[in-house]
């Protein structure tokens with residue numbers, strides 16, 4: 001039986017195993033087209049059952065619903081060839097089926113089970129990494145990689161990618177020094193490791209090192225922009241620094257040059273980042289013109305998907321700010337049906353916390369600022385359950401602060417800004433806090449010094 005680059009046996013032809021190695025390299029590197037590689041190999045080699053299971057998981061990862069024919073077809077192909085497969089391959093199929101059925105946590109449990117026996121299973125490691133990210137399980141993002149890292153051969157071509165993944169987990173759990181050190185070590189191994197660049201970008205954002213961040217991402221752009229599947233997101237990180245510096249024109253120029261042409265490409269992470277950057281620009285006081293309109297139109301093709309409520313939140317941002325009343329009604333109706341009729345982890349997260357955040361975004365766009373406060377304030381510390389990174393979810397806190405200001409809840413806005421000043425002491429936060437202290441009775445700017 002042929003073995004993959006990590007030395008694990010794989011059922012199928014040597015050509016299929018070579019395609020798997022290339023697909024894993026592309027998947028970790030956010031480049032190429034791992035789906036096309038695996039699909040091509042599967043078409044030529046129906047015994048390539050791990051390729052079929054991996055394809056199913058990649059389709060769901062990319063935002064396909066579990067009942068999409070592309071997903072059901074490859075799961076069927078995996079089942080048809082699973083008879084002679086290894087126990088590891090059988091567990092990959094179970095994980096793919098669990099994920100496709102909406103049982104995201106069950107799928108991660110299966111991948112972790114595989115990793116206990118096969119710590120060098122690159123697919124299980126990365127699928128778990130991505131689903132923990134979708135679930136907002138910060139500690140698991142870190143520990144899942146920590147459990148396998150010592151076993152990985154430092155000479156393995158994917159070792160740097162594993163370091164990059166660990167760096168992100170360290171950042172999400174607040175271990176900034178180690179995160180930066182490990183992230184920069186991964187970049188030293190491979191300057192085009194866009195996920196490692198991303199981990200360092202997170203550190204610089206979390207530590208409010210805006211000017212360093214701008215220099216870092218602009219200097220490394222020729223390398224990370226080759227990773228087409230992550231390039232818009234790393235560009236979004238650059239935008240975060242620039243917004244804090246009040247450099248809105250540069251953000252809008254980058255949006256028009258890099259982001260707007262990608263909207264029709266329909267990559268969900270690109271649509272998320274496009275929505276988030278426009279929303280944050282508006283919160284900061286910029287005028288984004290009519291840029292919401294094509295974005296909302298694209299998002300509405302996913303209004304009934306409900307793969308992640310994190311995505312639904314970003315649909316809400318775009319559709320409401322595009323002032324598409326019918327789009328807003330469609331989103332609400334679809335979510336009502338989903339909450340009532342569906343099952344699975346994302347449905348439960350939607351009911352418990354996600355729907356409130358979606359409604360808060362819609363209320364904000366409608367100018368119902370007190371309702372925004374009522375919706376977000378009681379669940380602030382549960383928002384992590386909608387998934388994404390701390391930096392992405394910071395949009396919710398920023399929205400709450402602006403809602404408090406605009407509704408005249410000045411004391412609340414001041415308290416929230418004081419909290420923000422303690423963790424993100426940017427010039428913009430300092431100015432906002434000072435401005436509010438100037439209009440509240442019992443506090444002065446000196447209180448923050």
Ligand SMILES: [Fe+2]
Nearest residue numbers: 198202389391
């Ligand atoms: Fe990020």
